[in-house]
Amino acid sequence: MQDLLSQMPQREKIKAGFSKGRERYKCKDCGCNYTVELKSTAKPESMKKQVLRLYLEYSGFCSIGRLPGVSNVSVLNRIRKYGKEAGTLHLESIGTERAEADEMHTYAGSKNCCRIWIAVDGHGKRFLDFVSGSCVSSITVPETVFVCA
Known part of the structure; x- marks a missing residue:
């Protein structure tokens, strides 16, 4: 009824x-x-899955939230909930097919530049390694950072 x-x-x-x-x-x-069965503020499951897909495509929380019209905090909480549901990953059993390097410069607090290279797994967004140093010094990034396991 x-x-x-x-x-x-x-x-x-x-x-x-x-x-x-x-x-x-x-x-x-x-x-x-x-x-009513659902709260008036409830979003459809398809939109929740779209949020996860956009996050895995390296979109930011604010830009993801603008598309369905929700707050970036709601997006962050949804991503955290998916992470808890997924549980812990067995990193030893997952091989890396593609690694991506990201370079970042910063001038935090002074005019001295700091350079950071971050290596992440291209599919699972797992952190692999990082190297840091100043912009003046020539930093050689170890080849082991970018070798696929």
């Missing part, structure tokens, strides 16, 4: 407050009270 009540046109039901965080409605015809 609750499914039938929730599918009524808007003019046959009135909002009657909240119950356990969910909107509560009252039928004008029979006077029955019912709550």
